[in-house]
Amino acid sequence: MSEPDFLSSSRIAILGLGLMGGSLALALHGRCQALMGCDLDPKTRSLALQLNLVDQVSVNLADILPATDVVILATPLSAILKIISELPSLHPGSAIVLDLGSTKTQVVQALESLPSRFDPLGGHPMCGKETTGLENAEAALYQGATFVFSALERTSSKAKAFAEQLAKTIGSQTLWIDPDTHDQWSAATSHLPYLVAAALSTATPSQSSPLVGPGFRSTTRVAATPASIMVDVLSTNRAYILESLSRFRKELDSLEEKLSKGESDALNIALKESAERQRALVTSSLHRQAS
Numbered sequence: 001m002s003e004p005d006f007l008s009s010s011r012i013a014i015l016g017l018g019l020m021g022g023s024l025a026l027a028l029h030g031r032c033q034a035l036m037g038c039d040l041d042p043k044t045r046s047l048a049l050q051l052n053l054v055d056q057v058s059v060n061l062a063d064i065l066p067a068t069d070v071v072i073l074a075t076p077l078s079a080i081l082k083i084i085s086e087l088p089s090l091h092p093g094s095a096i097v098l099d100l101g102s103t104k105t106q107v108v109q110a111l112e113s114l115p116s117r118f119d120p121l122g123g124h125p126m127c128g129k130e131t132t133g134l135e136n137a138e139a140a141l142y143q144g145a146t147f148v149f150s151a152l153e154r155t156s157s158k159a160k161a162f163a164e165q166l167a168k169t170i171g172s173q174t175l176w177i178d179p180d181t182h183d184q185w186s187a188a189t190s191h192l193p194y195l196v197a198a199a200l201s202t203a204t205p206s207q208s209s210p211l212v213g214p215g216f217r218s219t220t221r222v223a224a225t226p227a228s229i230m231v232d233v234l235s236t237n238r239a240y241i242l243e244s245l246s247r248f249r250k251e252l253d254s255l256e257e258k259l260s261k262g263e264s265d266a267l268n269i270a271l272k273e274s275a276e277r278q279r280a281l282v283t284s285s286l287h288r289q290a291s
Contacts, residue, residue: 006158007165009033013068015061015083017044017053019129020100021074022137025053027170029139036064044134053134065091070162073099077107077232084110087118096159098123098166102186103236104150104179112152119159122150122179124186125172130224140171144289147172150179173289187240192248194230195241197223 011034014021021037025048028035037054038061039045045057058064061083065071071091073080080101087097097120101107104122111120127145129136147167151160167174177185201223204216234241258267 006162007032007169010070010162011068012036012070012072013038013064014054014072014074015039016073016075016079017048017057017134017137018074019132019134019136019141020125021072022048022053022134023139023141024072024074024100024170026137026139027142029053031169034067036068038064039134047134051134061086061090065095066093068095069093070096070098073097073101076229077101077103077236080107081110084114088115091118094118096120096162098159098163100125102190102233104148104182106236108150108152108179112154116154119154119156120152121155121159121163122152122182123163124148124150124182126190127172130222132226132229143171145172146175146289148175148177148182150177150182183237184240184243187237187244188247191233191237191241192244194222194225195234195245196248197221 007028008031010032012028012032013036014025015038017025017037017039021039022044025035025037034056035054037045037048037057038059039048039057040059042059045059048054048057056064065087068091071087073083075083080099084097084099084107094117097111097114097118099107099111100123102124104124108122111122114120125142125145125147127141129141147163147170149160149163149167164174197220201220255267255270257263258270
């Protein structure tokens with residue numbers, strides 16, 4: 001598994017050929033021995049065949065899993081958890097199992113329950129778009145993104161080596177952190193921004209639409225993410241998201257109080273501090289991606 005050409009000899013199944021799974025398939029096209037896909041949507045399966053995206057595509061997991069040695073779970077979180085519970089009866093052999101879910105604690109706990117013939121690890125590529133589906137997939141989606149991996153105690157060195165090679169092949173930067181840390185950080189940087197964008201969109205009067213400009217569009221962009229996907233994410237990271245909401249509410253209340261009292265100097269200082277924090281966070285992130 002640690003050989004440099006392991007990826008080229010792998011038979012990979014991507015379960016879920018939407019934005020994330022489809023983009024991964026595009027990035028891996030021609031770089032592994034066999035690439036198979038599974039999706040419930042007949043239009044997605046048809047498009048995958050039209051694009052020559054995979055060697056085989058099916059609606060039935062049992063049709064493709066037995067012939068694979070790597071299984072990548074790219075479905076919504078609730079489906080990831082369901083597939084993990086069914087995997088032992090669907091795949092008779094051994095395989096690396098990697099998920100792409102947006103939260104990690106519950107998924108990694110589920111992966112831990114797999115029989116010893118499976119070699120599991122959690123994963124979450126920090127990229128995406130508010131538009132979903134294979135028709136919006138692109139091979140460059142993972143380029144420059146941080147790909148988080150959460151190893152289990154049982155995760156083998158060969159599975160870790162595969163993860164590193166996978167990330168390198170698709171142009172991502174690896175970051176190995178435990179599931180709890182991932183969920184805590186993601187609550188602040190991903191899940192809270194979604195809720196803020198959703199609340200801002202709802203709170204904006206419809207008659208003000210003639211003045212919607214780049215600032216509003218960029219601030220609320222992620223609110224367009226399908227609710228069905230985000231409900232899964234929010235419900236599997238509830239505690240940390242509630243903590244993030246509480247911190248955000250305190251900051252918003254503080255700004256409201258300064259504005260209400262006409263404390264222009266204090267408001268100016270607070271806004272300068274927020275601008276400095278934003279620059280520091282973005283600069284640190286960009287520096288890591290460039291290193």
